[in-house]
Amino acid sequence: MKRKVYLFWCKIWLSVWLIAGLTACNMPRGNTTPTVENSALHTAAAQTVMAQLGTGMPSAAPLPTHATIAPFPTPMATFTPLPPTPTVTIVPPTSTPLPCDRVRFIKDITIPDNTEIEPGSTFVKTWRLQNAGACTWSPQYALVLTGGEPMGSAVAIPLTQYVASGEMIDVSVTLTAPSVGGTYRAEYKLRNASNIVFGIGEKNDPFFVQIKVPAVKGVVFDFLTQATQAEWKSGSGNVFETTINFGGADEDVNGVAKLKEGVPLENGATSSRILLTVPKQVENGFIAGTFPAYLVQNGDRFRARIGFMAPSGSCGASKVKFRLNAVIDGKLNTLQTWEKTCSGQLTTIEVNLSGLKGQTVQFMLAVLADGDASGDWAIWSSPRIERP
Numbered sequence: 001m002k003r004k005v006y007l008f009w010c011k012i013w014l015s016v017w018l019i020a021g022l023t024a025c026n027m028p029r030g031n032t033t034p035t036v037e038n039s040a041l042h043t044a045a046a047q048t049v050m051a052q053l054g055t056g057m058p059s060a061a062p063l064p065t066h067a068t069i070a071p072f073p074t075p076m077a078t079f080t081p082l083p084p085t086p087t088v089t090i091v092p093p094t095s096t097p098l099p100c101d102r103v104r105f106i107k108d109i110t111i112p113d114n115t116e117i118e119p120g121s122t123f124v125k126t127w128r129l130q131n132a133g134a135c136t137w138s139p140q141y142a143l144v145l146t147g148g149e150p151m152g153s154a155v156a157i158p159l160t161q162y163v164a165s166g167e168m169i170d171v172s173v174t175l176t177a178p179s180v181g182g183t184y185r186a187e188y189k190l191r192n193a194s195n196i197v198f199g200i201g202e203k204n205d206p207f208f209v210q211i212k213v214p215a216v217k218g219v220v221f222d223f224l225t226q227a228t229q230a231e232w233k234s235g236s237g238n239v240f241e242t243t244i245n246f247g248g249a250d251e252d253v254n255g256v257a258k259l260k261e262g263v264p265l266e267n268g269a270t271s272s273r274i275l276l277t278v279p280k281q282v283e284n285g286f287i288a289g290t291f292p293a294y295l296v297q298n299g300d301r302f303r304a305r306i307g308f309m310a311p312s313g314s315c316g317a318s319k320v321k322f323r324l325n326a327v328i329d330g331k332l333n334t335l336q337t338w339e340k341t342c343s344g345q346l347t348t349i350e351v352n353l354s355g356l357k358g359q360t361v362q363f364m365l366a367v368l369a370d371g372d373a374s375g376d377w378a379i380w381s382s383p384r385i386e387r388p
Contacts, residue, residue, distance in 0.1 A: 097134070098165070101198040103190055104132035105207050109170055117177040117211045125209040126172040129190075133198075137163040140193035143171050146206055147187040152176040156191065173209075180297050181215030216387060221294050223304075223365065223383035224259060227275055230289035230365075232257040234280035242280065244287065255280045255287040265379070266308045266315045267345055275380040276309060277367045279320065285373040288366035290327060296356040297387065302363070304383035306338060307346035311377065315342035318376045324351055325364035332364070339370070346381060353385065 234255030
């Protein structure tokens with residue numbers, strides 16, 4: 001009997017212990033105060049034990065329908081996403097490729113800008129240039145005139161050496177200063193082997209020479225010194241018939257053109273250097289000399305004294321017409337005519353040439369016999385163009 005009672009109480013305590021363990025697993029953590037649900041659970045366990053005691057056999061009793069077991073809340077982890085890592089793009093430095101042909105001006109070696117050069121003087125202009133392009137310059141490259149006053153410049157001057165990218169070269173051109181006063185500028189570039197012209201920097205600017213020519217005063221054209229360069233012809237009426245050799249014999253019947261000095265003149269004086277012009281020895285014969293071209297400027301004046309040589313002490317019945325002509329663009333223009341007889345006096349003449357300003361003119365000195373040409377020893381004393 002005692003043994004049965006002992007086993008009975010062991011079952012009761014084992015059941016209570018199991019129920020208590022299960023209840024403890026469903027209790028909220030950290031809360032020691034029993035809830036309604038816990039009390040109901042203990043009551044149900046006690047009833048189950050009592051029922052088992054009444055029957056003598058333990059059996060499982062259902063939980064009260066009002067009893068609920070709250071599930072243990074599972075905390076959800078909250079993740080805050082990290083901001084995206086910025087992408088760093090490394091951009092390599094950019095460089096503009098060099099063009100094939102380009103010039104960099106370094107300096108003037110000779111003739112700085114606005115150097116004063118005497119009229120008609122020859123000079124050499126030299127520049128120092130650098131090859132600022134990617135292509136090597138060869139002797140097929142050339143210096144070329146692209147604008148301004150040519151001043152006698154060659155159209156193209158080949159380079160004398162190869163010039164690699166970054167290297168320098170001195171280039172030169174020979175020029176002649178104009179005879180008229182003023183400021184003159186000639187512009188140049190380079191030309192490659194394909195005949196493409198290029199200059200300084202991105203704009204292909206030219207490099208240049210600029211000079212100042214002082215205005216000349218006094219005698220600017222001396223017909224005596226230019227007489228040997230003139231073309232001399234003679235004829236009769238209005239027809240040119242014979243070409244005259246300058247400096248021929250005084251007795252040449254085709255006409256005479258020559259310089260003489262220390263000869264007697266109709267006024268009784270002995271000449272300095274004069275220009276003797278004897279017409280062709282026929283009725284109404286003439287002689288004329290066409291002189292080298294001249295650019296007329298404002299204020300220019302033609303001046304001379306005209307008359308006769310008197311080899312035998314007298315000029316007799318000489319009678320001629322002295323004439324100043326101008327050949328412009330191949331056309332003959334008469335500027336002025338003076339009639340002269342043997343009067344014992346030389347005649348001073350003057351012509352204002354300002355109306356021809358800016359024109360290139362070939363002046364012509366002519367002597368025309370008025371009837372018989374024999375004894376017409378006509379002379380020009382100090383024929384010249386002056387500028388005040």
